[in-house]
Amino acid sequence: MKPTDTQRLLRRMFDAAIAAAQPALCVPPLLPPAPKGRLVVIGAGKASAAMARAVEQHWPGPLSGLVVTRYGYAVPCERIEIVEAAHPVPDAAGEKAAARLLQTVQGLGADDLVLCLISGGGSALLPLPLPGLTLADLQALNQALLASGASITEMNCVRRHLSAIQGGRLAAACHPARVLNLLLSDVPGDDPIDIASGPTVPDPTTCADALAILRRYRIRVPPTALAWLESGDGESLKPGDLRLPLIDTHFIATPQRALEAAAAVARQAGLHAHILGDAIEGEARDVAKALAGIALQTVRRGQPFQSPCVLLSGGETTVTLKGQGRGGRNVEFLLALAVALRGEPGIHALAGDTDGVDGQEEIAGALIGPDTLDRAWALGLNPRERLDANDGHGFFEALGDAVITGPTLTNVNDFRAIVIDGPPTEAP
Structure with missing residues (x-):
């Protein structure tokens, strides 16, 4: 899949976070x-x-x-x-x-x-x-x-x-x-x-x-x-x-300094940058639901932030493995985020580990956009089933949306960026 301007911006922010560390x-x-x-x-x-x-x-x-x-x-x-x-x-x-x-x-x-x-x-x-x-x-x-x-x-x-x-x-x-x-x-x-x-x-x-x-x-x-x-x-x-x-x-x-470097890239691109926290913990899918709620409120009502903007966060989520998939807390977060957003227009995201390795895979993370679920269904992938199987890596590899950096020679933990590039569809 050819990357969009928003996906390229997300990757620049991720690269800036890595470079700062x-x-x-x-x-x-x-x-x-x-x-x-x-x-x-x-x-x-x-x-x-x-x-x-x-x-x-x-x-x-x-x-x-x-x-x-x-x-x-x-x-x-x-x-x-x-x-x-x-x-x-x-x-x-x-x-x-x-x-x-x-x-x-x-x-x-x-x-x-x-x-x-x-x-x-x-x-x-x-x-x-x-x-x-x-x-x-x-x-x-x-x-x-x-x-x-x-x-x-x-x-x-x-x-x-x-x-x-x-x-x-x-x-x-x-x-x-x-x-x-x-x-x-x-x-x-x-x-x-x-x-x-x-x-x-x-x-x-x-x-x-x-x-x-x-x-x-x-x-x-x-x-x-x-x-x-x-x-x-x-x-x-x-x-x-x-x-x-x-x-x-x-x-x-530190993670905070890395997020600040990413925020600077976002501001140069004309986006308001909001750092939600550098120490967010919890089950990856639960964090995804919470951030999806903030993103949807922003894109639909202009609250608590005005778009276009980016929501940045760091920390270290966890995954309680229950399925037979390949794990990875950042891809688990992204897959749960995509499911919660249900293809909402104007929302794109990247999540990755700044060391280049998400879980035990030589894959840093992945990208999602409004078309992620539709493209998955077209390939015969059931997003909820893949989430239940803890198989985020398999899901995003099949879509061609994995983010691979190779060894970054640094490590300031997880990086998450959600870009909201559309105006509110309802008055606040």
């Missing part, structure tokens, strides 16, 4: 003065390799280090070793890399500085289980959490309390060296403990919190994991813990 742009301004001792660079996440390259290109003195990124997200570095591992379900390469990160920061002194580069995806890329647990245990837990409908905050709380590296444990291993965290946020609210499950920041949550989450979603865990949680022996490091070094934390990019 590129490490090459965001890392250099926050690099510190040279320490008296060594500079050791560590990190994990989908953007960590690109962040490491930005450090190398702008750091004049000696350095060494190791970062872990997702398969396909490595970029060439000369002084910092780049290791690839699996995401979203961890693998043995990630387990080995996590152990090596702990070794990398052993034996540092008070004059040394650890520069920690953390971005989204680091939770799965650093799967180092507590003693008595196995990688297979963490893999099964990860799969169960991803399918449960738990929020990213809830998932990371559980992960922190069954990890030998997250929940501040990597920071403790750096002691007495100073730690400077440069974080690229992919989580609603930009809480450092939820970015890669907080390996280098203290964690105020508890084992009891993790247990409550597992019981809420009826997720079974091995007896050894229960023992760690019920005894409190799996407790993460808390604020004020004497084992933690001096830690300084800065955000280099």
